[in-house]
Amino acid sequence: MTQSSDDQIERERSYWQANLALLAKLLAVWFTVSFGASILWVDWLDQFSLFGFKLGFWFAQQGAILVFVGLIFVYTWRMQALDRKFGVDDNADKPS
Amino acid sequence: MSTQLLTYIFVGLSFALYIGIAVWSRASSTKDFYVAGGGVHPLANGMATAADWMSAASFISMAGIISFMGRDGSVYLLGWTGGYVLLALLLAPYLRKFGRFTIPDFIGERYYSQTARLVAVVCLIFVSFTYVAGQMRGVGIVFSRFLEVDVSTGVMIGMAVVFMYAVLGGMKGITYTQVAQYCVLIFAYMVPAIYISLMITDNPIPQFGFGATVNDGSQLSVLQKLDAVLLDLGFSPYTEGSKSTTDVFAITAALMFGTAGLPHVLVRFFTVPKVSDARLSAGYALIFIAILYTTAPAVASFARLNLINTVHETPYAEAPPWFSQWEDTGLIAWQDKNADGLMQYGAGAAMTPTKPNFNDERGAHGERLVSNASTKHANEVYIDRDIIVLANPEIAGLPGWVIALVAAGGVAAALSTAAGLLLVISSAISHDLLKQTFMPHITERQELLFARLAAAVAVCVAGLFGIYPPAFVAQVVAFAFGLAAASLFPALLLGIFCHWITREGAIAGMLSGLVFTFGYIVYFKFMMPHLNTADYWLFGISPEGIGSLGMLLNLGVSTLVSRFTNPPPPSVQSMIQRIRVPRAD
Numbered sequence: 001m002t003q004s005s006d007d008q009i010e011r012e013r014s015y016w017q018a019n020l021a022l023l024a025k026l027l028a029v030w031f032t033v034s035f036g037a038s039i040l041w042v043d044w045l046d047q048f049s050l051f052g053f054k055l056g057f058w059f060a061q062q063g064a065i066l067v068f069v070g071l072i073f074v075y076t077w078r079m080q081a082l083d084r085k086f087g088v089d090d091n092a093d094k095p096s
Numbered sequence: 097m098s099t100q101l102l103t104y105i106f107v108g109l110s111f112a113l114y115i116g117i118a119v120w121s122r123a124s125s126t127k128d129f130y131v132a133g134g135g136v137h138p139l140a141n142g143m144a145t146a147a148d149w150m151s152a153a154s155f156i157s158m159a160g161i162i163s164f165m166g167r168d169g170s171v172y173l174l175g176w177t178g179g180y181v182l183l184a185l186l187l188a189p190y191l192r193k194f195g196r197f198t199i200p201d202f203i204g205e206r207y208y209s210q211t212a213r214l215v216a217v218v219c220l221i222f223v224s225f226t227y228v229a230g231q232m233r234g235v236g237i238v239f240s241r242f243l244e245v246d247v248s249t250g251v252m253i254g255m256a257v258v259f260m261y262a263v264l265g266g267m268k269g270i271t272y273t274q275v276a277q278y279c280v281l282i283f284a285y286m287v288p289a290i291y292i293s294l295m296i297t298d299n300p301i302p303q304f305g306f307g308a309t310v311n312d313g314s315q316l317s318v319l320q321k322l323d324a325v326l327l328d329l330g331f332s333p334y335t336e337g338s339k340s341t342t343d344v345f346a347i348t349a350a351l352m353f354g355t356a357g358l359p360h361v362l363v364r365f366f367t368v369p370k371v372s373d374a375r376l377s378a379g380y381a382l383i384f385i386a387i388l389y390t391t392a393p394a395v396a397s398f399a400r401l402n403l404i405n406t407v408h409e410t411p412y413a414e415a416p417p418w419f420s421q422w423e424d425t426g427l428i429a430w431q432d433k434n435a436d437g438l439m440q441y442g443a444g445a446a447m448t449p450t451k452p453n454f455n456d457e458r459g460a461h462g463e464r465l466v467s468n469a470s471t472k473h474a475n476e477v478y479i480d481r482d483i484i485v486l487a488n489p490e491i492a493g494l495p496g497w498v499i500a501l502v503a504a505g506g507v508a509a510a511l512s513t514a515a516g517l518l519l520v521i522s523s524a525i526s527h528d529l530l531k532q533t534f535m536p537h538i539t540e541r542q543e544l545l546f547a548r549l550a551a552a553v554a555v556c557v558a559g560l561f562g563i564y565p566p567a568f569v570a571q572v573v574a575f576a577f578g579l580a581a582a583s584l585f586p587a588l589l590l591g592i593f594c595h596w597i598t599r600e601g602a603i604a605g606m607l608s609g610l611v612f613t614f615g616y617i618v619y620f621k622f623m624m625p626h627l628n629t630a631d632y633w634l635f636g637i638s639p640e641g642i643g644s645l646g647m648l649l650n651l652g653v654s655t656l657v658s659r660f661t662n663p664p665p666p667s668v669q670s671m672i673q674r675i676r677v678p679r680a681d
Contacts, residue, residue, distance in 0.1 A: 012677055019676075023185060034178045034352075038170060039344050042337070052307035052317040057335045060170035061162075061393035062303060068181045069386050072379040075185055079375060083678055090370045090678040 015086035022078050026071050033064045099496035103242045106497075106504040110280050111257050114511070117276060118261030118269045126544050129266030130197035130523050131366040136271055138373040142380025144274035145364045147281065147512040149180070149381070150388060151227070152234025155281055155509035160484030162396035163403075166326075166334035169396065171344055175351025175577075177382070177389055182356035184378035188365040190592045192374035193675040197366065198520070199359040199584065200528040206591040208668050209599040210533055215606050217524045219583040220359045224517045225557070226576040227360075231517070232562025234510035237482060241425050242503040251562035254511060255555055262515045262522075263551045270515045271367060277508040282387060284505020288489040288498050289391045292398045295492060302394035322401050329404070330443035330474070334397065346641030353647050354577030357585030360516040363523075371678035399488045406491055407477060408441040412461040415439065418490035423464055426454060427480035430463050433470050437461055444473030452478050514558060522550035575617055578639075582609030582646025590654055595672045597654055600661040605654030613646035 037045060038060035045056035053062070083089035123129040136144070154176070162169030194202050199220060204213030232251055239250020261269040286302075293305030297318060306318045314321060323333040332338050339347075355361075365374045406416065412430060422428040429452035430439055437460075447468035457465045486506060489498045526547035531538060538546070583606045590597045590605075617639045620627065637645060 012673065016676055026185060030178065030181055034174050035345060035348065038174055039341060039348060042167075046335070050307075051304060052309070053319065054335055057167055057319070058307070060167060061173055062390050064174055065177045065386050065389050068177050069379070069382050071181055072184050072375075072382050076372075076375040076379050079189075080372060083372070088677045088679045090372055090680055 011086050012088065015082060015088055018082050018086070019079070022075070022082070026075055029067065030071060033059060033067045038064050099499050100242070100244065102496050102500035103503045106500040107243065107507055110276075110504045110508060111253075113276055114257055114273045115260050117272045118265045121265050121268045121272050123264070123266035123268045123544075126197075126527075126540050126547065128268045129544055129547050130527065131363070132266075132268040132271045134195075134367060135369055136367040138368055138377035139380055140271065140275050141364060141368050141373075141377040143278040143384055144271045144367075145361060145377065145381035146384035147274040147278035147508070148364055148516040149358075149361050149513070150281065150385060150509055151513035152231050152506065152510035154388065154392075155285065156234050156237065156485050156506050157482050159392040159395040159399065159488075160481035162393055163400045163484050164481050166332075167337045168339045168344065169393075171347045171351060173389055173393065175348045176355050177385065178348070179352035179355025180361075180378075180382055180385065182352060183358075183361065184375070184382065187356060187362060187588055187592065188378050189371050189374050189678070190675045191362055191588070192365045192368065193371050193678060195366070197363075198523050198527050199362055199588070200524055201532070203584075203587055203591065203602070204528070204532065205671065206668065207587075207597075207599045207602045208665060209603065212587075212599060212603050212606070213528055213532065215603060215610075216584065216587070217528050219579060219606065219610060220524050221521055223358070223576050223580045223584070224360060224521050225561070227358075228514055228517045228521075228554075228558040229561040231510040231514040232558055235507060235514075236562055237425070237427075238486065238503050238506040238510070241422065241427075241483075241486065242499075248563045251559055254507065254514075255559040255562070258511055258515050258518065259552065259555045262518050262555065263548050266547065266551070267363075267367060267519055270519055271364075273515065274512045277512040278384060280508040281505040281512075282384070284501045284508070285388050285391060285395075285485075287501060288492070288494055289395050289398075291494050291498065292402070292488065292492045293394065296398055296401070302398075303390045306394040306397045318397055318401065322397055325401065325404055329408070329441065334400070342635065343638050343641055346635075346637040346644050348641075350581050350641045350643035350647075351577050353581035353585045354579075354643055357580035357583070357588065359524075359580075359584065360513075360520045362588075363520055364516070370680075395485065395488065399484045399491065402488070402491045403479070403484075404441060407439050409438050411437050412439055412463055413437065416490070416493075418487055420462075422483055422487060426452065427483050429454070429466050429478040431466060431468070431470060431476050431478075432459065432461065432463070433474075433476050435460075440474055440476045442473065442475040444475050445471055446473065446475045446478045447471060450478070518551055518554045518558060521554045522547055525550040525554075575614075578613045578617060578643030578646060579610060581643035582613040582650055586647055586650040586654060590651070592672070592675065594655070594658075595669055596658060596663055598658040598661045598664055601654040601656075601658030604657045605650040605652075608653045609646040609650030612649050613643055616642045616646075 042056035042060060046054040048055040050058050127133055158172055200213045200216035203216040235254040236247040236251050239245055240247045261273050289302040290300055293302040294300055296310060297305045297308040298311050299305040299308045309317055310321050319335055323335055326334055368374050368377055431447055448471050452466040453468055454464050455467050459465050489502055526543055530546055531543050587602050587606050620639045
């Protein structure tokens with residue numbers, strides 16, 4: 001370990017804060033498309049249409065799932081970047 | 097070649113494949129048995145997770161449920177996939193970093209308590225056995241309809257196959273058979289869906305097909321046409337909901353948090369080499385899952401339309417062969433109320449009680465007679481929702497090999513999930529109960545032997561559930577998700593994200609969530625079923641959705657009790673710090 005342990009603790013704390021901030025954003029999107037668009041606002045959204053579907057219905061049976069897939073990949077990509085930025089990634093070949 | 101022979105060949109070949117993989121990938125250590133040696137490629141783990149997670153309920157029942165519930169059926173699509181997002185973002189990477197074998201392992205270490213570990217074992221076994229019972233029913237339905245063997249023989253064949261690869265191969269055998277099972281089940285699901293989408297709308301992609309125009313010259317889209325046809329028959333429109341928003345919200349939440357706490361899915365992430373692999377393979381898995389989950393609602397609407405077109409106002413004597421074949425399995429019944437020989441389909445239950453009780457006689461047109469009383473509804477047909485996916489290719493008149501493929505797919509979906517569940521049950525017994533609690537001095541070889549024994553016993557118990565299905569199976573499905581949501585999910589979540597949650601807090605939280613949810617479901621489902629209506633529910637939440645309140649209760653009790661008890665020891669604090677950082681140490 002090249003850094004002092006105080007420095008490491010500080011870095012891990014900032015890493016965790018950044019992680020929580022990212023999770024908050026992703027879960028906000030998660031809530032909006034699932035409980036929001038597909039349940040709470042579904043009747044209102046149904047007045048619009050997309051590919052021949054009522055929009056609220058489309059979110060409930062297609063759209064939300066597609067957004068979910070996107071969320072996990074954005075998470076994977078952003079976390080990889082955070083891991084590197086704070087020097088805590090799990091790639092054993094690289095020095096941290 | 098007859099459909100029946102083709103089905104034997106398809107199901108037989110898929111079984112040979114699974115057993116071949118089992119022999120090739122035998123487990124030689126407890127690490128192999130519990131977590132496949134921890135060296136599974138993220139893409140393979142993604143496929144295995146998808147097969148593990150998509151059960152007989154996803155493959156056989158879900159499209160059928162949506163088909164009959166319309167928009168209200170979205171709760172299953174949203175709940176199961178949305179819960180998966182929580183699992184991938186909030187739990188999987190950290191549990192991988194923890195790097196042990198089981199979920200109770202994590203709870204026991206994090207809450208520095210054998211009591212917490214045992215409470216987790218009890219929750220896990222209850223959730224998993226409830227789930228296994230459902231899988232066995234799925235295997236039974238497929239066998240009894242397509243192979244015309246009786247259900248018990250079918251279940252025993254299925255059990256023998258699972259026995260081979262789960263007991264021999266442990267997690268290692270299960271992982272690679274699940275990869276094969278995913279390929280079988282997704283192919284079996286997509287082929288008929290694409291066929292039917294082409295037939296109805298000329299659009300080969302089912303996800304677009306159910307919004308496209310029906311090719312009958314009516315200029316209506318599939319969903320518009322379905323809405324119109326259903327209104328005509330006295331149903332409410334397909335694209336509008338009839339459940340209250342509060343209840344839909346609560347059910348979705350309970351399914352989501354329950355899914356995130358399913359132990360057999362969580363342990364799949366122990367099998368990849370690194371934290372970043374766990375994140376990536378969660379993403380792959382959701383792609384594989386989404387292929388089926390976005391197709392299911394399309395299948396649901398096509399099937400409902402086809403079903404009405406084929407059955408309504410058709411003379412029983414001219415009904416297609418699948419009708420009487422499903423009638424023979426007891427999942428379809430027709431009661432000629434107006435004695436015109438035509439089958440009228442419409443809103444409302446055809447008979448009371450809803451499920452048919454057949455006597456052994458045949459009516460004027462050759463139909464099986466039931467001893468149920470008629471209802472005042474014009475509807476004369478009882479159709480079990482579980483047959484929609486399985487009967488769909490026949491209803492659409494697809495060739496025999498597609499029907500055989502769907503049978504093999506249904507069995508693959510049921511077996512892959514059953515194997516995953518049996519593994520978490522056996523490792524909870526051999527690892528958490530024996531090695532970690534009651535018999536700490538056993539050697540690794542003995543532990544592996546106990547793991548195999550526990551798997552063997554669990555297979556037999558699951559088989560019994562399949563042959564003698566407890567009458568309450570359908571009613572306890574709410575249990576599995578509700579209990580996982582109210583007990584395991586909050587304990588895992590708080591364990592990772594709140595370092596100050598104490599042993600006492602977690603145990604009190606899990607127990608109160610468990611008791612509250614269990615009590616509520618038992619009260620409305622078993623003790624007072626006649627009170628099971630929105631007027632009597634707490635905040636208008638049905639027993640299916642009560643797990644979400646149970647979860648909130650668990651979170652509340654855990655944090656409150658933790659405030660008044662001694663904080664976790666420094667060793668636990670540093671363990672929490674360790675799992676939050678991906679870098680190996």
